[in-house]
Amino acid sequence: MKTPELICRGNPFDVGAKHGLLLKEAVQSNLANFWSASQALGLERLALVQKAKKLAQEYTDALIEEIKSVATGASVDLGELLAFNLCHGEVFPDECSVLFAMGDATASGNTLFLKNSDKIGGDSMEGPNFYKHKEINVVLVVRPEDGPGIVGISAAGSTGLKMGVSDLGIAVGTNIARTVELGKRKVDTTQMRALDRVQLAREGLQKESALEAANYVLARISENPTATPGNIEFVDSTTGVIVEGSYDRVALQVVKSGIASRANSFVVMKDLNDPSDVSSYCRYVRSQQLLKENAGRLTADLMKQFSQDHLNGPGPNSLCRHGEHYSEETSQSSMVVEINATRPKESRLWLALGKPCHAWNHPDGFIERTMNRWDDTPEGFSNGEVWKRFWTEEPRFEQEVLQA
Numbered sequence: 001m002k003t004p005e006l007i008c009r010g011n012p013f014d015v016g017a018k019h020g021l022l023l024k025e026a027v028q029s030n031l032a033n034f035w036s037a038s039q040a041l042g043l044e045r046l047a048l049v050q051k052a053k054k055l056a057q058e059y060t061d062a063l064i065e066e067i068k069s070v071a072t073g074a075s076v077d078l079g080e081l082l083a084f085n086l087c088h089g090e091v092f093p094d095e096c097s098v099l100f101a102m103g104d105a106t107a108s109g110n111t112l113f114l115k116n117s118d119k120i121g122g123d124s125m126e127g128p129n130f131y132k133h134k135e136i137n138v139v140l141v142v143r144p145e146d147g148p149g150i151v152g153i154s155a156a157g158s159t160g161l162k163m164g165v166s167d168l169g170i171a172v173g174t175n176i177a178r179t180v181e182l183g184k185r186k187v188d189t190t191q192m193r194a195l196d197r198v199q200l201a202r203e204g205l206q207k208e209s210a211l212e213a214a215n216y217v218l219a220r221i222s223e224n225p226t227a228t229p230g231n232i233e234f235v236d237s238t239t240g241v242i243v244e245g246s247y248d249r250v251a252l253q254v255v256k257s258g259i260a261s262r263a264n265s266f267v268v269m270k271d272l273n274d275p276s277d278v279s280s281y282c283r284y285v286r287s288q289q290l291l292k293e294n295a296g297r298l299t300a301d302l303m304k305q306f307s308q309d310h311l312n313g314p315g316p317n318s319l320c321r322h323g324e325h326y327s328e329e330t331s332q333s334s335m336v337v338e339i340n341a342t343r344p345k346e347s348r349l350w351l352a353l354g355k356p357c358h359a360w361n362h363p364d365g366f367i368e369r370t371m372n373r374w375d376d377t378p379e380g381f382s383n384g385e386v387w388k389r390f391w392t393e394e395p396r397f398e399q400e401v402l403q404a
């Protein structure tokens with residue numbers, strides 16, 4: 001059987017239509033999950049839809065056109081899909097760990113980037129399959145008429161990126177920061193035009209360098225903060241930039257050499273962190289330890305192993321995060337990138353869908369490609385089937401590769 005074409009190409013209308021049609025079932029499932037989770041948080045559907053319609057003014061016409069077209073393709077209500085895209089961070093915060101190393105810290109001299117994406121599950125979801133509580137993660141390949149091509153991992157139906165790479169050689173990741181303000185829900189974002197981090201990540205990948213992308217996002221969130229405090233990391237062959245953004249302040253860390261990482265807390269603005277957030281502390285310390293111990297000889301394979309690290313676990317405090325209950329934040333997917341400085345379209349990506357300690361260890365659980373070669377992507381990576389297969393909370397113990 002011929003593999004169907006999985007690349008979303010063309011103008012924003014065509015890109016969205018392809019996304020919607022291709023991922024129809026997964027989009028519908030994620031949207032249902034979103035409303036269950038919103039309900040559990042006491043957020044009212046109509047109010048969220050109205051808010052999303054107002055928020056749409058904060059984004060480019062091209063992005064809104066793409067979301068409209070996804071809604072049509074997937075046969076879902078436009079207002080609801082706008083809420084799913086633009087109010088997503090309020091309902092499903094993007095937990096996650098991000099680790100990166102600049103050329104002087106790696107074996108090849110190329111920048112390396114890793115993100116594990118962690119998510120909660122919808123508390124009120126019902127269903128025979130455990131995965132139905134979680135959002136379906138898919139590989140999204142976009143080749144727009146204007147601007148750079150993009151590959152990343154997204155929640156089906158979302159135009160935003162949990163993590164991704166442009167064919168100009170920029171990688172991006174995001175993570176919520178668990179601050180005291182967030183824990184106490186001290187800031188009421190209902191009246192703000194609060195932005196969504198994963199959409200900003202996608203917008204940033206339209207830029208020509210990591211620094212330009214970070215400065216663009218910094219300006220955006222200085223004007224309107226993101227719905228929850230958090231970090232956005234942009235990394236290219238020479239520069240890594242971490243944007244930390246809270247409700248009333250922002251900070252930039254520019255990394256030209258060595259290593260850097262983030263869990264779900266701030267480093268520059270650490271005074272804002274919630275001291276009861278043990279998981280972020282454990283993951284940040286462990287990520288720094290792994291990167292520093294291996295500095296100078298870091299490889300993509302090592303980054304994949306870090307993504308499966310179970311020290312302080314396996315559980316909520318390890319880099320590969322596991323849980324007892326679907327409402328816990330646990331790892332759902334992972335991306336490793338090696339950026340090719342001279343030929344960015346030949347940058348290498350490894351994308352794992354499902355639990356990192358399982359997906360990285362099975363030939364069907366991850367995919368390895370260069371930015372310019374996605375035409376033969378197996379369908380299961382785009383329609384959610386691979387993610388469902390490798391999504392489990394059961395830790396994989398056979399290969400405990402790196403013990404301190």
Ligand SMILES: [Zn+2]
Binds near residue numbers: 322356357395396
């Ligand atoms: Zn694991």
